[in-house]
Amino acid sequence: MDKETKFQTKNQNRFLHAIRIVIVCLFLVVLLSGAVLLIVLDRPTYSQDEKRVLAKKPAFTFSSLLRGEYTEDLQYYYNDTIPYRSVFKRFSDKMMSYKGIAQDDFYIDIPKDLPSFPPEESSVPTPILPTPDGSGSAAPDATNVPSVTLAPTKPNVNEFTQNQGIVTYQKRAMELYWGSKASMREYALSLNTLYTRKPDLNIWSMNIPTASAYYLPPSLAGKYGDQAQDCAYIRSLLHPDIHYVDVYNVLKKHTQEDIYLRTDHHWSYLGVFYAVEEMMKQGDLAVPNLKKDYTTKSKDGNLGSFYLYFDQKHLVNYPETFTWYEPKFSFDAAYYSYDTMEVVRTSKNKMFFYYSEPFYDMVNYGDSYLAHIQTENQTGRRLAVFKDSFGNALAPFLAKGFDEIWVIDLRYYKGDAYAFLEEKGITDVLMASCMFTNAGYKSVYYKNLFVS
Amino acid sequence: MNFANLFFIYAFLPAVLLLYYVIPNIHYRNGVLLLASLVFYAWGSPVMLLLLLAVCVVNYFLGRGIGKAPGEKKGKVCLVIGLILNIGLLFGYKYLAFFLDTISLIPGLHVSVCKFAMPLGLSFFTFRIISYLLDVYWEKVKAERSFPLFLLFVSLFPCTVAGPIVRYQTIGESLRVRRASWSDLYVGFMRLSVGLGKKVILADHLYGITEYYFSGNLRSLTVTEAWFALLVYALYVYFDFSGYSDMAIGIARMFGFRFEENFRYPFVCTTISEFWQRWHISLGSFFRDYLLYVPIFGKMRIYGGLFLVWFSTGLWHGASWNYVIWGLYFGLFILLETKIGKKRMKKIPKLIRHFYTKIVIILGFGIFYFTDLGRMGTFFKSLFGLSGNQFVDTFSSTYMMNNLILVLLGLICIFPWVPFFQKKLEKRSWTLGIAQCVCGILLLALFVFASIILVNSTNQPFLYTQF
Structure with a gap:
């Protein structure tokens, strides 16, 4: 491979590498900002759409931890009380409504x-x-x-x-x-x-x-x-x-x-x-x-x-x-x-x-x-x-x-x-x-x- | 905890990634991974963690014992003890009740046993340990001297719960020496997005269609509905399983581990043998490498080996006779293809081979689904119009149309578009760069979209029967 081709290949690889870094950074931004926002934002307590009280944050006890209940309930609480839940639900319903022909x-x-x-x-x-x-x-x-x-x-x-x-x-x-x-x-x-x-x-x-x-x-x-x-x-x-x-x-x-x-x-x-x-x-x-x-x-x-x-x-x-x-x-x-x-x-x-x-x-x-x-x-x-x-x-x-x-x-x-x-x-x-x-x-x- | 879960994606994974990359030293990084893996495993059932730890301790010492004298008597004894313990553990938790229920069918014999909750990932980590012990005995790898690293190998959270069955050969060196580059993170995030999309957008919604048909009155299904349901179920199993494998491979890659592929577009196969070289590759290769050549059948070793492998493949999937039938069903076709021979198989027109394999695979999933053999029979009758059911009606055509785009999307996604386009684009790096960029943005959008769909996962529509 001559010098010029080597230089071009090296630049192209750098270009590809740079794109990958940018994409990874974007993912990390989404992941980390999602993580922070889901901690910082207020969580809903009631779903008007589903007519039910949403999950409550579980109280910690050693016995519930040992039974695995505390961790499961914590996870469920986290997933059930996502801020703007109703908005996301309607958006996903709207998207999934395109799954067929009517x-x-x-x-x-x-x-x-x-x-x-x-x-x-x-x-x-x-x-x-x-x-x-x-x-x-x-x-x-x-x-x-x-x-x-x-x-x-x-x-x-x-x-x-x-x-x-x-x-x-x-x-x-x-x-x-x-x-x-x-x-x-x-x-x-x-x-x-x-x-x-x-x-x-x-x-x-x-x-x-x-x-x-x-x-x-x-x-x-x-x-x-x-x-x-x-x-x-x-x-x-x-x-x-x-x-x-x-x-x-x-x-x-x-x-x-x-x-x-x-x-x-x-x-x-x-x-x-x-x-x-x-x-x-x-x-x-x-x-x-x-x-x-x-x-x-x-x-x-x-x-x-x-x-x-x-x-x-x-x-x-x-x-x-x-x-x-x-x-x-x-x-x-x-x-x-x-x-x-x-x-x-x-x-x-x-x-x-x-x-x-x-x-x-x-x-x-x-x-x-x-x-x-x-x-x-x-x-x-x-x-x-x-x-x-x-x-x-x-x-x-x-x-x-x-x-x-x-x-x-x-x-x-x-x-x-x-x-x-x-x-x-x-x-x-x-x-x-x-x-x-x-x-x-x-x-x-x-x-x-x-x-x- | 599982991967397709907002808590895992936006709490657990970011926390582990952050801790992992903040620490530069590989030993401490392994410590973070080990801690994360143990927390992941203990999440829903801390008591089972004790079992996992006990299994690891025992097998660690057995491995060391084999490693000190591979091929010799002491090594053999350690190996045999290890095999008995691990297979025994799997048998006790997963198959004992099934075995006793089967024996109880014999008139006059009635035996029952309490069913215990099966430890998470038992089928996977016992197989990983068995492969490790056998590889050490056959001197393919050296016994792991560090208990924490051995524990990390067994409990590594990307692959503990639902595979793939990662062998020590694959990641043994990486336990000590690995570097996750930007490329690894890039590939990792791409695979995670693809896997999440497969699971959340395709598999979960295809499952809804499957359950709509399969959980109801099977006699009322029209012929079209029965075939549609079977096709949808086949797609669901593929996307669910391969989606999870993609997520596992992606997450492992983020930490510098390179797992082998577990699914390679199995539906493009032209023979059943090829299907099983593309479907759940880690399981197939496990049975091929560790079971096929077990020298117990003498002259009948080809047939015996095949029988053993496919019987075990079926049984591994579940403690029920339909799984065994399913495994042997595929074994039969593989035997048939072996008898026909590769050359003669290649002479059969490709279209016919494709048709043959798809029919066999799809019908196989009908056996896979129904643990109740009576319902299986009813379903197959409806499938072939033997229930007096109609070929099609307004309801079946309307419901299928209401889900057509989802199913078509599934059918499109089973093909290897990514490797196809990658080959075309690799010819010029600028096209590859643009493709990488576009792909990256699209997969990021897919990741966000799948996350939004996951918000609905705890949705409980108030079943309003009063009005």
């Missing part, structure tokens, strides 16, 4: 370990009309109510998983639905029993379909439960004097509007409004007017329960605008603990709290408390709403027409429902729950309140 934003998350369905129905149908001893009856006198066989009520067994998975289609996530006839009959029995025991009450049945009733992709049509059919079935079982709010057909007229949340399993407050509007018209009550009676507020860039709790990571690409309607009229609100039945919070002219994700839960503290709303109306009508989370959002609109509203979560209320209705002078009872409750194992909550 035509029409069609994503599937259907567990492969589901038991086979349709679920096996009990061969003994649940009766839907009560006898004085609660054991069931023969064919009723009322018309439009099918005959039933004499049999004791069989408890609903959670013999299948109602939630058949989650699909996302055209940027909307929804749960796939299947309903149990036995559960629907149990629901009807509960309302019919209430009617039998308290015929003076106005009883309302609001069976709320979920988004998959309207927005399933064409390829899945007919493969799962039909919520329209199931709603009609429930309606056919109810005593004719029970007021049925046909939410399915009301919302069907508005499917082009934002009546369901896209990233949350609940309906939107607009959908709630339409359902309540229908109920108020039926009951000759004051019908709420969105423009006159409410202030419309909205917030962009929100992600609901499907992203936060159901781990549908791709939804990070489709945040939605959440709109809610705050009443302009006056009222007082009191919130009771389900454990002590004592007031723990009060509010004046405000029903919306927790302005953070998931926004659906912001009204009346979600499922947390039994709520009592007292308005300035003087109609003599007092309403008790027995609900699941789909019924949370009704109160702001119902408050337009009723003097008082009690919002009771049928899953958490432990008292005597009949005594409650008597004590509070209730004139109207509304059962407001989604089809997963009315046609699933959770219908037993209605039975526990009104039949047992």
